[in-house]
Amino acid sequence: MSTSTTDLTHGHDDDAVKVPLLERIPGRGSAAAWPLGLAGVLILVGGTFLSWSYTSDVLGDLSVDFYPNGVQICMIALGVAALLFLLAHRGPLHRFGEWLDTAAAVRVLGLGAVAYMVITLGIIAYQSGGLVNINPGGWISLLGALLLAASGLMLVSRQHRDPLFAKTSSWLEISTIVVLMALVLFGAAYALDIGDGGSFLLFLLFVSAVALALTRAGAFTWVGLIAQKNRPVLMLGAFAVAFLFPFTQGGSDENMSIATQVLIFAATALGLNIVVGLAGLLDLGYIAFLGAGAYVGAVLSASAFATIDWKPPFIVVVLVGALFSAMLGLIIGSPTLRVSGDYLAIVTLAFGEIFRFTMGNLDGSNGPDITNGPNGIPAIPDLAIGSFDFGQPHTIAGITLGRFANYYFLLLLIAAIIILVFTRLNNSRIGRGWVAIREDEKAAEAMGVNVFGLKLFAFAGGAFLAGMAGTVKAHHDVSVTPDQYIFLESAFLLAAIVLGGMGTVAGVIVGATILKLLPEKLRFIADYRLLIFGLVLVLMMRFRPEGLIASHRRKLEFHEDDEELAQRIEAVHLEETEVKA
Amino acid sequence: MTLTDTPPARVPTAVGKPILEARGVTMRFGGLTAVKDVDMTVNEGEIVGLIGPNGAGKTTFFNCLTGLYKPTEGQVTLSGDVLPPKPRAVVVAGMARTFQNIRLFANMTALENVMVGRYCRTSSMALTSILRGPKFRREEEATRARAQELLDFVGLGGSTESLARNMPYGDQRRLEIARALATDPKLILLDEPTAGMNPQETKQASDLIFRIRDSGLAVVVIEHDMRFIFNLCDRVLCLVRGEVLVEGTPGEVQSDPRVIEAYIGGGDDDDEDEGPATTKETL
Numbered sequence: 001m002s003t004s005t006t007d008l009t010h011g012h013d014d015d016a017v018k019v020p021l022l023e024r025i026p027g028r029g030s031a032a033a034w035p036l037g038l039a040g041v042l043i044l045v046g047g048t049f050l051s052w053s054y055t056s057d058v059l060g061d062l063s064v065d066f067y068p069n070g071v072q073i074c075m076i077a078l079g080v081a082a083l084l085f086l087l088a089h090r091g092p093l094h095r096f097g098e099w100l101d102t103a104a105a106v107r108v109l110g111l112g113a114v115a116y117m118v119i120t121l122g123i124i125a126y127q128s129g130g131l132v133n134i135n136p137g138g139w140i141s142l143l144g145a146l147l148l149a150a151s152g153l154m155l156v157s158r159q160h161r162d163p164l165f166a167k168t169s170s171w172l173e174i175s176t177i178v179v180l181m182a183l184v185l186f187g188a189a190y191a192l193d194i195g196d197g198g199s200f201l202l203f204l205l206f207v208s209a210v211a212l213a214l215t216r217a218g219a220f221t222w223v224g225l226i227a228q229k230n231r232p233v234l235m236l237g238a239f240a241v242a243f244l245f246p247f248t249q250g251g252s253d254e255n256m257s258i259a260t261q262v263l264i265f266a267a268t269a270l271g272l273n274i275v276v277g278l279a280g281l282l283d284l285g286y287i288a289f290l291g292a293g294a295y296v297g298a299v300l301s302a303s304a305f306a307t308i309d310w311k312p313p314f315i316v317v318v319l320v321g322a323l324f325s326a327m328l329g330l331i332i333g334s335p336t337l338r339v340s341g342d343y344l345a346i347v348t349l350a351f352g353e354i355f356r357f358t359m360g361n362l363d364g365s366n367g368p369d370i371t372n373g374p375n376g377i378p379a380i381p382d383l384a385i386g387s388f389d390f391g392q393p394h395t396i397a398g399i400t401l402g403r404f405a406n407y408y409f410l411l412l413l414i415a416a417i418i419i420l421v422f423t424r425l426n427n428s429r430i431g432r433g434w435v436a437i438r439e440d441e442k443a444a445e446a447m448g449v450n451v452f453g454l455k456l457f458a459f460a461g462g463a464f465l466a467g468m469a470g471t472v473k474a475h476h477d478v479s480v481t482p483d484q485y486i487f488l489e490s491a492f493l494l495a496a497i498v499l500g501g502m503g504t505v506a507g508v509i510v511g512a513t514i515l516k517l518l519p520e521k522l523r524f525i526a527d528y529r530l531l532i533f534g535l536v537l538v539l540m541m542r543f544r545p546e547g548l549i550a551s552h553r554r555k556l557e558f559h560e561d562d563e564e565l566a567q568r569i570e571a572v573h574l575e576e577t578e579v580k581a
Numbered sequence: 582m583t584l585t586d587t588p589p590a591r592v593p594t595a596v597g598k599p600i601l602e603a604r605g606v607t608m609r610f611g612g613l614t615a616v617k618d619v620d621m622t623v624n625e626g627e628i629v630g631l632i633g634p635n636g637a638g639k640t641t642f643f644n645c646l647t648g649l650y651k652p653t654e655g656q657v658t659l660s661g662d663v664l665p666p667k668p669r670a671v672v673v674a675g676m677a678r679t680f681q682n683i684r685l686f687a688n689m690t691a692l693e694n695v696m697v698g699r700y701c702r703t704s705s706m707a708l709t710s711i712l713r714g715p716k717f718r719r720e721e722e723a724t725r726a727r728a729q730e731l732l733d734f735v736g737l738g739g740s741t742e743s744l745a746r747n748m749p750y751g752d753q754r755r756l757e758i759a760r761a762l763a764t765d766p767k768l769i770l771l772d773e774p775t776a777g778m779n780p781q782e783t784k785q786a787s788d789l790i791f792r793i794r795d796s797g798l799a800v801v802v803i804e805h806d807m808r809f810i811f812n813l814c815d816r817v818l819c820l821v822r823g824e825v826l827v828e829g830t831p832g833e834v835q836s837d838p839r840v841i842e843a844y845i846g847g848g849d850d851d852d853e854d855e856g857p858a859t860t861k862e863t864l
Contacts, residue, residue, distance in 0.1 A: 421711055428710035428717070429703055429724070432689075436697045439686040446647065446680075448672035448701030448764050457707065556688040556744070563747075570744045573690070577742055 029156045037086045037106055037151030044113060044144025045079040048072040050137025052120065055128040059120065059199050063135070070190075071120060071199055074206040075113065075141060081210055082109040082148055085217065089155065099163045103155035105217035110149030112209025116202060117142040123198050163222040164575050173226040174233055180223070181237040189248040191521070192255040200521045225572070229579045242412055246405040247396075256404035258520050263411040264473050266512035269496040270418045270505065271465035276494065277503035277554070278426055279458030280438035281337070282345040284490055285352025289325040289463040291485035293470020295359060296321035298377040298480040299370065305377045307370050314383055318471045325467025326460045328355075333459040337452060352490055360482040376481030383410070383475045390475070407476045414472060418465050419505050425461075426503075430454060435553060495533060499540060501547030502554045510548055597625030600799050601676070601768050606645050606655035608638075608823075615641040617823040618655070623768060628790065628800045630814035630831070632807070634844060638823040639803045640681055643770055647671050647678050660767065673701050677761035678770040681803075683753050687746035691737055691756050694745055695728035698763025731759040735789060751782040755789065768799040775806055787813050811835055819843065 052072065053062040060069045068076060085105045088097035121138050125131045187207065194200045214220055227234050249255050272286045299308045300317045312320070336347040363373025371377065382391030382403065390406040425431050433454045436444035445451050474480050492515055500511020519529050540547070545558040552569045559565050601623040608616040616638045623629050631639050644650040646657055651666035658664065659674050677698075686694050703724055709717045732738050735755040740748060745756060754774055761769055774790070775783045783806065790813060794800055804810040810817060811831040819827045819834055821843045827834050834840055 424711045424713060425707065428721070429700060429705045430707065430710055432693060432697050433700055435689060435693070436686050436700075439688060440684050442649075442668075443680065443684040443686070444697070446649065446668045446672065446678060446684075447698050447760060448669055448677075449697060450669060450700075461707065553688050556746075560687075566744055566747050570742075570747055573744075574742050 028154050030154055033151050033154035033156075034086065034090055036147055036154070037082070037110075040110070040144050040147030040149075040151055041079045041083045041086065042144070044082075044141050044148060045076050047137045047139075047141030047144055048075045048079075050140060051135045052138035052141070053124045053128065054133040054135055058124050058127045059196065059202070062124070062138075065137075070194070071202055072141075074203060075116065075145075078109060078113055078116070078206060078209065079144075079148075081213065082106055082113070085109065085213070086151075089158075097158075097160070099161050099166050099222070100217040100219060101157050101160055102217060103152065103157040105213040106148070106155055107152030108213040108216050109209060110145065110152035112205065112213070113145035114142070114149045116205050116209070117145045119205065120202060127198075160218075163218045164225060164572060166222055168222075168226070170230070173230055176223070176226065177230060177234055177237055181241045185241040185244060185248070188245065191517075192249075192258065194521065197522045197524050221572070225575060225579065228576045239412075239416065243409075246401055246408055247399050249405070250399065253402040253404050256402060256408055258517065260404050260408050260411055260476060261520075262513055262516040263408060263415060264469060264476065265493070265496070265516045266509050267411060267415040267418055267469045268466055269493045269500075269508050269512045270415065270422055271462050271469065272493050273497050273503065273505075273508050274422055274425065274465070275458050275462040276497055277508075277551075278422075278431065279434045279455055281455060281458060283348045283459070283462070284345050284487070284494070285348040285350070285355070286462070286466060286493055287485045287487075287489040288352045288355035289329060289466035290470040290473065291355060291359065291480075291482075292325045292328055292463075293321035293467030294474040294477075294480045294484075295371060295377075295470075296324050296467070297471035297474030298380050301377075301380045301474065303377055303380045305372060305379060307372070307377075314385055314471075318468055321471035322464045322467040325470065326464035329460040329463030330456065333456050337455045337459060349487065349490075352485070352487055356482045356485055359485075371482070374482060376479055377474075378479035380474055380478050380480070383407075383472075407472070410472055411469075411476075414469050417468070421461070421465065422505060430457070434458065438557070492533075495537060497547070498537060499547060501550040503551040504547075504549050504554075507547050507549035507551075597627075599623070600625050600660055601646075601801075602658045603642075603646060604655055604658075606642065606652045606657065608641055608645050608650055609653045615823050616645060616652075619820070619823070619825055621818060621825075623799045623801055625767075625799055626794060626797065627816065628794050628802065628814045630810040630817040631801060631803045631820060632805070632810055632817060632834075632840075633820035633826075637820040639820055640772060641823075642820065643678065643772055643801075643803065647676065647770065669701070672764050672766075675765070675767040676770065677764045677766035677768075679754075679757040679761050679772055679774065681772040681776065683750075683757055685745040685753055685757055685760070688744065690742050690744055691732060691748065691759075692725070692728050692741045694756055695731050695759050695763045696724050698731075698760040699724045699727060702763075702765050728759075728763060731762050732756075734762070734792070735759045736785070751778055751785075754778070754786070758789065758793075762793070762798075766798060768801065769793065771800065771802045773803050773805065775804065775809055783809055807835070 048068045049066050049072075051063045051065050053059070056063040059071050062069060062071060082105075084093065085097075085100075085102045087093040088100060089102035089106065090097070117138070121131075121134050121142060124134050124138065191200065191203055194203060214223075245259065246256060268286070268290050271289075272283060275281050275283045275286070297317055299306050300310060300312060300320065302311060332347065332351050336344050359371045360374050361367055362370040363375075365373075382389060384390065388394075388406075390410070391403055392406075393400050393402045394406070395401070433444070433449045436447070436449050437451055437454060441451055477484070496511035496515045497508055498511075499514065500509065501507025515533070519526055525532060546555045550558075552573065556566060556569060599622050601621070603619060603621040606616055606619045606621075607614065619638075619642055621629070621642075631642070633639050641650065645652040645655075645666075646664075648664065648666045648668040648671040656663055659671075659676055662674065664671050664674055664676070686697060689697070703720050705717050705720050729738070729741060732741055735758055737752060737755055737759065740752060745753065748756065758769070758771065758774065771790070775786045778786060787809060790800055790802065802810065802813065811834075814831055817827075817829065817831050817834040818825055819837075819840050826843060827837045827840055829837075
């Protein structure tokens with residue numbers, strides 16, 4: 001199995017246990033598997049061109065023949081992916097199949113298709129009152145999915161070469177990155193446009209199935225390697241995608257308002273990731289630093305309710321907000337960072353609450369009137385930098401960009417700064433010091449690392465970045481009140497990091513997007529979202545404690561006894577150093 | 582006693598002026614006195630051995646020297662300056678150590694481990710690191726080059742990118758020495774550098790220690806392997822129950838009846854793999 005262990009499979013390989021079980025299924029390895037898979041794909045895709053539902057109001061409209069809608073197109077895409085893997089398994093794409101565990105990919109896609117079809121038909125039956133409302137197309141596609149799954153279970157994984165050592169030309173690598181980026185942009189725009197919760201859930205299932213299939217096949221090992229190799233291209237591509245996103249929205253503010261919220265959340269989580277992911281400090285009151293920045297932004301704004309008469313230009317406000325936050329970080333950090341982890345968590349938790357109560361009490365009757373107490377500071381005017389008014393729509397190349405799109409670009413800049421700070425600090429003397437502290441604080445101290453200084457720097461630096469984001473948030477939100485900065489928000493920031501992956505940029509962005517986007521799109525689970533997130537986190541802790549996209553080092557830290565993983569990661573590291581050189 | 586099968590002790594090489602001076606170091610834990618009024622002087626270019634039965638207080642004494650413990654009484658001076666009992670200040674002043682139970686940064690590569698050792702001799706701070714100016718690149722390059730040089734020096738030049746936790750035991754010991762050397766010490770303290778090593782690795786370790794000494798450093802070694810220590814050291818201190826029992830050349834110490842008694846009297850009669858009890862103790 002060692003050759004098929006990839007980045008995203010679990011460190012402890014439980015396939016070793018599964019294989020004997022699968023071996024007992026009759027027909028495993030039979031020659032019929034491959035043709036069966038092809039037939040499955042044909043039937044699955046064929047079914048999508050027929051209507052799935054009798055009524056036209058379920059999951060968009062599934063009642064029209066020969067006009068597949070989004071839910072059906074997902075199945076077509078999945079079918080095409082399965083076809084490609086089947087052809088790579090045996091057929092014209094054999095050359096690629098040599099490097100991939102194609103059987104595992106077909107298996108995952110088949111099982112994913114079955115789950116997808118069952119849920120889809122279930123929703124149709126439930127919403128329109130009975131199985132009778134399912135049209136033949138739906139049953140045909142389900143049959144195709146079942147055949148594909150059976151084929152996947154019958155196919156035997158062939159011995160394949162490790163994709164880590166695949167030597168590929170740079171045009172292939174760069175075009176892969178471009179295609180992936182384009183898919184991300186297209187997928188994000190599409191997902192945001194989905195109206196109903198059911199379709200969104202199905203889209204999520206589709207994306208997960210394809211991602212898991214690629215992981216199982218080992219494709220992400222190669223993607224991870226080329227991402228390391230072509231880092232500038234990747235970064236440029238990612239920012240191009242993020243930059244182009246507002247242009248796909250046709251001037252609509254609805255999705256852009258969600259996007260800006262995701263961006264604020266992600267930027268703050270990235271700042272927290274310096275504290276938690278790099279320096280290894282548990283901070284449970286991080287939202288207070290965002291709040292401190294927001295209050296500075298509000299108090300120094302042109303709002304009629306602002307209590308301070310000084311109205312500096314915005315760039316100065318950003319700096320003041322960031323410095324004020326950093327100062328709070330220093331004040332709270334210098335007495336507490338000398339003690340070990342648990343105490344820090346409690347102190348920061350209390351600090352978050354103290355901040356909120358203080359802001360609620362600085363209302364003139366309990367203290368100086370700075371924050372207007374629980375009423376907060378409303379009516380914060382939109383930013384205007386030079387002649388650019390953030391409140392007004394602008395038209396660029398015929399595409400109108402509304403108010404939220406304007407803030408989106410500014411927040412993108414802030415996120416870029418935070419990412420830059422994060423990655424550069426990570427790969428520096430300071431970053432090495434942080435790793436050493438996480439590994440063995442005493443040994444680090446005995447080797448001359450300034451443990452306290454580095455911890456305080458992480459704490460204050462993280463606060464600085466959150467303060468910066470906070471000043472923009474004040475203008476974006478129009479009003480600042482104490483109850484926006486409750487403990488739950490800090491907990492969500494931490495959850496984004498744990499879910500996404502400690503110590504990586506991509507992981508935190510994914511985690512933040514999931515945590516912010518899901519409640520927006522799945523309104524029907526809004527009441528249960530805490531329950532669901534709690535459950536997800538428990539499952540993550542059990543099966544993938546390092547998060548979805550974890551750094552090598554963090555993965556190693558979470559699997560102290562896994563020798564095989566350590567050897568594998570060393571091999572990946574060696575290969576990465578080699579391709580970079 | 583048949584101590585004749587140990588080769589003759591090395592003649593002390595050119596001994597310079599004192600570099601480390603510990604005066605009246607006492608360490609009490611509640612009612613227990615682990616180290617009692619110990620004096621030790623280490624001269625430039627000297628290898629000093631610290632021996633003693635289990636629980637004699639050798640490692641505690643090391644911890645007092647390196648600032649991990651604050652001695653109850655007494656003081657430690659390095660090149661004439663009194664050392665504050667803070668590990669970092671001790672390293673900055675020029676004294677580095679290794680640990681009895683290896684304490685590497687397990688999830689870092691060999692090179693990164695040694696680069697961490699350079700931390701206190703480099704100065705890139707936040708802004709330099711973020712802006713990546715010429716100073717940063719120069720310093721990072723120099724750190725990397727020095728770390729590689731040290732890995733070559735200890736014989737790990739081929740394992741630069743290996744994870745520390747994947748390395749064989751003997752290599753981990755050597756990596757820890759390289760990491761300590763990276764702090765540019767004047768004096769290096771080695772706490773049982775050959776524990777758990779086979780004879781061949783032990784031989785390599787003693788060669789390495791000679792090379793370290795020849796590069797101008799003073800070395801203090803804690804060991805249980807008597808043959809190893811008597812071959813290696815210019816001077817040996819025998820610590821028993823927290824006190825210095827004997828101090829002298831290896832020849833003097835190994836023929837001292839009190840040393841023999843302390844070891845045999847300690848009842849450590851297990852684990853002799855060769856020779857009489859007093860020639861090679863592997864406790």
